[in-house]
Amino acid sequence: MADTLLVRALKSQPKILNLSNKKLEKVPKAIGKLECVVHLQLKNNKLKSLPDEISYLYQLQILNLGNNEIEELPESMVHLTMLERLHLFHNKLTTLAPKVLSSFKSLTILNLNSNLLKTIPPEICRLVNLQHLSMDYNKLTELPVEICALTRLEEFHAANNQLTSLPLEFGFLINLQKLHLQKNRIRELPESIGKCYKLRVFDIAANDLRIFPTELINIPLKEMYCEENPLLQHVPVHSVQEEEVLSLKETAARYVMKELKDRWSYLRRAIRHYPQIRDMLAQASKCAVCGESFLNTWLECVRFIDAKADLKLGNLSGLVPMRALLCSYKCFNSKGHEYYGVAFP
Structure with missing residues (x-):
């Protein structure tokens, strides 16, 4: 045929x-x-x-x-x-x-x-x-x-x-x-x-x-x-953490990143000669509370946002868990933010 x-x-x-x-x-x-x-x-x-x-x-x-x-x-x-x-x-x-x-x-x-x-x-x-x-x-x-x-x-x-x-x-x-x-x-x-x-x-x-x-x-x-996912639930439990001790590498990195914001800083000019350090700092994150940069994820938190009001989704309602990274327990313990620590069962 x-x-x-x-x-x-x-x-x-x-x-x-x-x-x-x-x-x-x-x-x-x-x-x-x-x-x-x-x-x-x-x-x-x-x-x-x-x-x-x-x-x-x-x-x-x-x-x-x-x-x-x-x-x-x-x-x-x-x-x-x-x-x-x-x-x-x-x-x-x-x-x-x-x-x-x-x-x-x-x-x-x-x-x-x-x-x-x-x-x-x-x-x-x-x-x-x-x-x-x-x-x-x-x-x-x-x-x-x-x-x-x-x-x-x-x-x-x-x-x-x-x-x-x-x-x-x-x-x-x-x-x-x-x-x-x-x-x-x-x-x-x-x-x-x-x-x-x-x-x-x-x-x-x-x-x-x-x-x-x-x-x-x-x-x-x-x-x-996003149905049928084991999403974090909004069940707040009070918790206060003591201030942590940062490693020397983390302390130095945070100081350098803060100096880099100053256009007249000597470090801003000097870092051009250290590409490995520049690449490492490029992977840094910003604290959701204070806005300062930090090298390593110190504290992973969650913020619950409204699917309709915040995400403007017409097909989904209720709260959606969103990741937030904080630089320290000092920021975590501060008042006025909507971030919660993640509790594992």
Whole structure:
């Protein structure tokens, strides 16, 4: 049947060719003669591979291989450099060949849902034009830091995997608008997620979160889903802590960072000659109470904010726990702030 369809297609030279739902186990080699095809549909078949002749489809922009039995990306796909949309959902992919993946520089949509992927190769960063990436229902335990280089990404789906964290550099995804991470095992979100200023929809339901990053309040979210997480509850218990003794390194770092605020300080000029110290101080945090900088996280606290009044969320009500970092017990014991110490059961 497929051969007959291809014979007819050779006469008309179509730009769109639909071979879906044909129970195909192989794609006829004659496919290579249809160099004019821009859109090729091969979903809902029994394909395990593609013929080498697929490499002649130089103009191919849309390829749908969804719901087949493909276990790896055929090397012949390296030549499909014009691809803009690639659908590989419901296959048996266990790995993504780095060489093939690297060739998809024009890709804007990649659908990898419902496969058997355990890892994503670092070469994912080569997909510089990617806007929509979906990898729901796989077996991923982590994401490569290189995924944060996809600065044009607008929508990212990685639900129903086994992720326990996100890369610390996640905030580089500055154009991200929709983020779906429900039903994973994520215990903590990176502070850098607060740099995703275009994020509008965030689904982190059914994970292992206890608290949200400090900067989440700066994101103009429209919808957030966080049910089925063991979030901290607002149950205040009185506690006063004695002033701590800082290490020499911490004391020196705080003094230097305070001096750096003075534009006439000698240290401000001298530190240019010590790049390692400068890089170390760049990792410092600011106290939520006094605003002073400190090197190491001294005291992690929580602030409970109203989902509707503070986050302006229409789909969520009640209090949301937000992380806050304090520089000392002196600040913690001071009056007039809304930060609570975190009590572990």
